[in-house]
Amino acid sequence: MRGHRPRIRSAVITISLVVPACTALGAFALQSLSHQLRVEGLGSEGVLGRADVSNPRLAITTKAGADDLAELEVRLDGKPVHTHRADGRVILDAPVLAEGRHKLTATSHSGLPFLHDISRTFTVDTTAPKLRLSPVRATRPGAPVTVRGRVEDAGRVKVSIAGAPVPVRDDGTFSRRLERPPARIDVSAMDAGGNVTRGHVDAVAPYPLTRAAHLTAIGWASPEVREPVLQLIKDRKLNTVELDIKDEDGEVGYDSTVPLAREIGAVKNRYDAHKVLDTLHGMGARVVGRIVAFRDPLLAQASHRQGKDHRLVQAPDGSPYDGGHYGKLSFTNFADPEVRQYNIALATEAAKLGFDDILYDYVRRPDGKLSTLRFPGLGDQTPEKSIAEFVADTRRSVRPEGAYLGVSVFGIAATRPTEIAQDIPAMAQHADYIAPMVYPSHWAAGEYGVASPNASPYEIVNRSLADFAKQIKGTGATIVPWLQDFSLGVHYGPNEVADQIRAAAGDGMNSFLLWNAGAAYQGAALATLR
Known part of the structure; x- marks a missing residue:
């Protein structure tokens, strides 16, 4: 049963031909002409589906010759059907085919004994399977x-x-x-x-508990910077290192083999990826590889030199967009296939190397009014949709290689998705986690009803992350927030950092990423992992 209508399990197809007495000649004629009349458009199982009914192509044909069809009467369920002749066939003129079983007959009045009658029984079924x-x-x-x-x-x-x-x-x-x-x-x-x-x-795949600290490629190469972070892992206060693959300058930290990275001089080889992964995995730690996607001065400058300005975010007159404090040649064009493929190639390579996660940063458009920006190749799409599709394209590449995919987003994106083209529900459809940068020092006074967010780390983090939880509901993604372990305007010691961690946990978010540009993390703010 499908709905309340009985389904026909098999179509009955019958053929009847009237022929004269079987003489030697008649026997030969029966053998050679018995299948001269044919019905086209029914298929081998005698079932017509939705596509067949919307554009029926039923016709009667014969191998003997078009003249044999001159006086053919066609009936559907006993009623005459309008037909016309074309290309040696009698074509039924768009008959009405209701759901259920039908009988098509064709009778020749030409007087030819071998073309007396033909019938086909078939079924119309336009209901798709459940x-x-x-x-x-x-x-x-x-x-x-x-x-x-x-x-x-x-x-x-x-x-x-x-x-x-x-x-x-x-x-x-x-x-x-x-x-x-x-x-x-x-x-x-x-x-x-x-x-x-x-x-x-x-x-x-359920996202594992992740408590991470950020390290740059240069920071990993420095024992003075690296070792305190590794000690926090040994002390079981952290279980993950977030390490730059491609940073804000467009530099790639390890010896990448991605052709475009080598062509533009982005490969700096500051650390051996295999050794880093072996070291951290040997300690039982996870490794998140950060790729700064569309803020990429190295790619932007190289593209401009080569006359490939389609790779750049442009001003309305076609000149490179002035990114304000980021610089004129700082943002690449998220809508350009070459730019997208470059970042996806780096992500895929890192996943194959064994990075546990790929975490995009600057996966957005530059700040500024859309009227002052031009994205070659965007067409009729919105920036938000294009960027969400880029995330989807990346996931298709890194998921089979065993890596999770995360995207870092502005805190304001939960309520203002068009401001920098970060539509959280759309991105969450294609990412394993969203990483909101809810640093208290970055919020304006009064956001979420908090008079002084920077002086109220618990309140602003707890309230803003609750908004993100609503945005990702039903997507399968989780939230892994970026938290502030630095001072900007207000001194942040262990208590302020711990307040943010408690605020996130109050929203059911026990994973987090800590940011400190100098990698000076406060272990006193961190409880021991159980």
Whole structure:
């Protein structure tokens, strides 16, 4: 049953031909002419689906010759059907085909004994099959998963998962194990009439508890900077290092093999990625690789020198956009395919090397009014949609390699998504986590009803993150906030840092990333991990 209408399990196709007595010549004629009349457009199973009914292509043909169809009477369910002749066929003129079973007959009045009568019984079925998919859980990104589901009319429905056919059991259930699942697993079910139902499931991997501190590539190379952070990991106060892959200057920290990075001189080889990963993983720590995406002075300057200004954010007159305190040649164009592919290539390479996460920063447009900005190649899209699609493209590349994907966003993005083109619900559809920069020193007075956010770290962090929790609801993403471990206008000691951690935990967010430009982190603010 589909709805309340009974489904026909198989179509009955009959052929009847009236011929004269079987002489030797008649026997030969029967053998050679018995299938001269044919009905086109019914298919091998005699079922017409939604696409067939919306544009019916039923016709009567013969191998003998077009003249044999001159006096052919065609009826559908006993009623005459308008026809016309074209290309040696009698074509039915868009008959009304209601749901259910029908009979098509064609009778020749030409007097030819071998073209007396033909009939076909067929079924119209325009209802797409019902497809139900079970949630898919993975132990980590890229780990094997099993996709399970159920369809109706199992004997007549074909199912494919990620483009490959899957057997359907008698009870309509099916399953398929994927050794290297994509981030989005597409499933389709097609019945005998060609009606298709499509669905998808995400291989959801729960994000692990992450308590991280930021380090630049230069900072990792300095024992004086690196060792205190490693000591916090040994003391079980942190369990993750967030390390720059590509920084705000566009420099790539390790010896990348991405061609464009080498071409523009971005590769600085400040640390050995294999050794870093071995060291931290050997300590039981996770490694988050930070890629500063669209703020990229090195790529911007090289592109301008090469006359490739399509890679740049531009002013309305086509000149490079003046990024204010960032500089004139500082922001690359998020809508440009080459810029996008460059960042995705770095992300994919890092995932293959073994970075546990890829975390984008500056995954946004520059500040400023849209009327003062031009993004070649954006077309009719909004900046917010284009950037969310870039996140989706990245996830398709890094998920099979085993890496989580996060995006760093402004605190204001929860309420002002168009200001810098960060639509949180849209981005969360394609990321494992959102990392809001809710630094108390960055909020204006009165935000979220807090008179002095910088002097009230608990209140501003707790209230702003509650807003982000609402934004990601139902997306499968989680929130991992950036918290402030530096002083700007107000002194921040261990209590102020601990207040932010407690505020995030009050919103159910126990993971966090600490930022201090000099990597001087206050262990006294951190409780020991249990």
